[in-house]
Amino acid sequence: MAESLPTHITDLLPRFHVLRLPMVTRFRGTTEREVLLFEGPDGWAEFSPFTEYRAPEASRWLHAALEFAGLLPGDSDAAPPSDGGSAPPLEDRTSAxxxxxxxxxxxxxxxxxxxxxxxxxxxxxxxxxxxxxxxxxxxxxxxxxxxxxxxxxxxxxxxxxxxxxxxxxxxxxxxxxxxxxxxxxxxxxxxxxxxxxxxxxxxxxxxxxxxxxxxxxxxxxxxxxxxxxxxxxxxxxxxxxxxxxxxxxxxxxxxxxxxxxxxxxxxxxxxxxxxxxxxxxxxxxxxxxxxxxxxxxxxxxxxxxxxxxxxxxxxxxxxxxxxxxxxVTRIVPDPDRLETMAVDPGRRDWWSSRLQECWTHLLSRRS
Ligand SMILES: [Mg+2]
The missing domain is CATH 3.20.20.120 (Enolase-like C-terminal domain)
Structure with a gap:
């Protein structure tokens, strides 16, 4: 990541939406899925780690979303935090x-x-x-x-x-x-x-x-x-x-x-x-x-x-x-749905804190 990244995620993402989407069947004990959506230079992206995930795990989901929106470089230099491990020899790539x-x-x-x-x-x-x-x-x-x-x-x-x-x-x-x-x-x-x-x-x-x-x-x-x-x-x-x-x-x-x-x-x-x-x-x-x-x-x-x-x-x-x-295409959310399916202000605050926490975690793992 470039050195110029801001400490506060809101400087990178001044605008985002948190939606609650109803599901057809129960999954992980709920029939609703909360997703945070934002638009970047490359288009719309989604940050939607399951609500029980903490920052070390959820920050990888944030990295993915920022990259897809075009807000981070999309090359291997932009790799998310690693917990160690090394690559085995490459195999079977000749015909790739x-x-x-x-x-x-x-x-x-x-x-x-x-x-x-x-x-x-x-x-x-x-x-x-x-x-x-x-x-x-x-x-x-x-x-x-x-x-x-x-x-x-x-x-x-x-x-x-x-x-x-x-x-x-x-x-x-x-x-x-x-x-x-x-x-x-x-x-x-x-x-x-x-x-x-x-x-x-x-x-x-x-x-x-x-x-x-x-x-x-x-x-x-x-x-x-x-x-x-x-x-x-x-x-x-x-x-x-x-x-x-x-x-x-x-x-x-x-x-x-x-x-x-x-x-x-x-x-x-x-x-x-x-x-x-x-x-x-x-x-x-x-x-x-x-x-x-x-x-x-x-x-x-x-x-x-x-x-x-x-x-x-x-x-x-x-x-x-x-x-x-x-x-294989990009999806632009319907503006009406961004309004009507938005979570309540308390829930939005929860997501806003989570977003900053994950961002802080990502920045701390940069070296
Ligand atoms: Mg499976």
Missing amino acids: RPHTSNSIEVNATLPACLVADVEQILDRYGSVGTVKAKVAEHGIDSLPEDLDRLREFRRLFPTTTLRLDANAGYSLTEAERACEAFAGFGLQYFEQPVAAVEDMARLRATLSAQEIPIVLAADESIRKAEDPLRVAQLGAAEVIVVKVQPLGGIATARSVVEACGLPAVVSSALESSVGLAAGAKLAATLPVTERSRELLGDSPACGLGTARLFAEDVTAGGLNPRDGRIP
Whole structure:
């Protein structure tokens, strides 16, 4: 960051908006998502760390937002605070080339629904190439229902690409049992069956020893820039799921993906469409390596179709997927919505203090 940055964030960001967006379903115990939005030279950006996150973590989200707005340099010199860790040797970069598309593929999500609802839920997405099915809602106790739902899915969509996501819902032994049961469904990958990165590595070793053909992807294991390197070093997963804000911005996310050498899938942190646009930009510029083509195909579907989880977004259409794709574009919030969805003054003050606290944290970590 340049030396001329002000001590007070309001000198950099004299104007910002804090919105409360209603969601369709409950997430993290709430049906509302608060987001702070502002406009910079490059366009609108979103700062929306979950409300329980403290400054050391939330400041990376701020770095991402400032960078996307064009208020910080967007190169690797602008890397957010690091907690240590060093890059392993670069691998598999020889054939790397960025996507050049102006839209990207996104996956549909099949929640832990009743078998009878599978068809109707997926019909709402229109034509999609990739579906991510949630499993393990109640850990291993959900296995019989999960299997019934997946059988129904495969009956209806025999050739659609299928991913599973357990959101770390199993213990290691439960995950081994579940993987054996899921192996016959032709999975592209299985996201985070267990919580600990060491257990992910153990599970992967077991799958390999028993020749169970399941590729593991790390999602919850990746919350900051050092994590992908650790996942790669431990051999805990073959695919990583990356999110722009937690990793500190597009430039950092791209460099950690390149440094760790693992194929990456870009996902959202449940942003409004302003924040999803940053994810789309990252996805559109990530290199496609031979390994990523082998595991994920030419254009891996991203987890960026989450605008549909909001009952109201920052614009009327937002970045809602159409036939499994969203455009790579910038979103300008509707001025009326900036007014009508604004939080009350007390809540705005809370966000204003948080913004300054995160900024102070960023400045303190500059050297
Ligand atoms: Mg996940």
